[in-house]
Amino acid sequence: MNTAMPKCFKKESKPSKFCPGCGHSIVLKMLGQVIDDLNIQKKSFFSIDIGCSLLAWDFFDVDTIQTHHGRTVPVAWGFKRANNKAVVIAYTGDGGGYAIGLQNLIYASLRQENITVIAVNNTVYAMTGGQAAPTTMPHEITDSTPNGDFTLERPFFGPETLSLVAEGTPYIARGSISNPLILKNYIKKAILHQQEGKGFSFVEALSICPTNWKTDAKKSFEFLKEMEKTYKLGELKGD
Ligand SMILES: Cc1ncc(C[n+]2csc(CCOP(=O)(O)OP(=O)(O)O)c2C)c(N)n1
Numbered sequence: 001m002n003t004a005m006p007k008c009f010k011k012e013s014k015p016s017k018f019c020p021g022c023g024h025s026i027v028l029k030m031l032g033q034v035i036d037d038l039n040i041q042k043k044s045f046f047s048i049d050i051g052c053s054l055l056a057w058d059f060f061d062v063d064t065i066q067t068h069h070g071r072t073v074p075v076a077w078g079f080k081r082a083n084n085k086a087v088v089i090a091y092t093g094d095g096g097g098y099a100i101g102l103q104n105l106i107y108a109s110l111r112q113e114n115i116t117v118i119a120v121n122n123t124v125y126a127m128t129g130g131q132a133a134p135t136t137m138p139h140e141i142t143d144s145t146p147n148g149d150f151t152l153e154r155p156f157f158g159p160e161t162l163s164l165v166a167e168g169t170p171y172i173a174r175g176s177i178s179n180p181l182i183l184k185n186y187i188k189k190a191i192l193h194q195q196e197g198k199g200f201s202f203v204e205a206l207s208i209c210p211t212n213w214k215t216d217a218k219k220s221f222e223f224l225k226e227m228e229k230t231y232k233l234g235e236l237k238g239d
């Protein structure tokens with residue numbers, strides 16, 4: 001695996017603001033490598049949600065906008081409509097994408113907005129301290145469900161839901177940071193789908209949040225494996 005820093009990352013060295021072991025860093029590194037591989041740094045436009053995803057703004061040497069919580073998708077599609085040649089990537093957490101921002105995601109897929117959305121599923125509202133999210137696993141203990149109750153028996157399945165509602169020819173996949181190269185391939189296919197003008201593309205990335213899960217490295221990846229039993233990996237729509 002290519003372990004070098006992506007060329008589209010800023011040259012000056014800055015201390016990482018992500019917690020040690022955070023899965024966002026792996027997702028973003030894969031995205032950075034895709035931007036390098038496709039040589040799209042100059043024409044990319046990166047729209048980031050409020051959530052731990054916002055910590056990405058210090059890394060990419062790419063035109064970037066910080067949006068309100070849950071609003072990265074409509075900002076991204078608005079930019080794309082005005083700048084058709086741009087490669088527009090909206091980055092969100094599961095809270096931003098599947099709770100407050102869900103209607104935007106649904107309409108982006110219904111309207112076949114030609115943007116790429118990456119949603120990082122770490123089962124919690126990480127930035128605000130680890131409260132339950134739509135993706136919280138059944139009986140998972142979170143900051144707001146300390147006894148593992150009040151979680152949904154059937155959490156929210158983003159890619160599956162979008163596969164049902166999306167019009168046209170979307171690309172929809174779910175990867176995991178447990179296999180960064182497959183995740184990278186899905187992100188690359190999603191962005192190529194956009195560049196070919198085929199419409200909406202979406203990649204969910206299963207990820208880890210050791211800080212809020214209160215897990216060490218071993219336990220974090222054990223929980224990720226549990227998530228992968230609930231959230232099936234693979235491509236749901238597309239070539
Ligand atoms: C309109 C609005 N509502 C609530 C918040 C508080 N808030 C900030 S980040 C966040 C949750 C982030 O969770 P998620 O989207 O899953 O991203 P993560 O931090 O887990 O990567 C919330 C609720 C806010 N900033 N703005």
Ligand code: SF4
Nearest residue numbers: 018019022052126209
């Ligand atoms: S709180 Fe969780 S998601 Fe946020 S930076 Fe720390 S490990 Fe990553």
Ligand SMILES: [Mg+2]
Nearest residue numbers: 093094124126
């Ligand atoms: Mg989250």
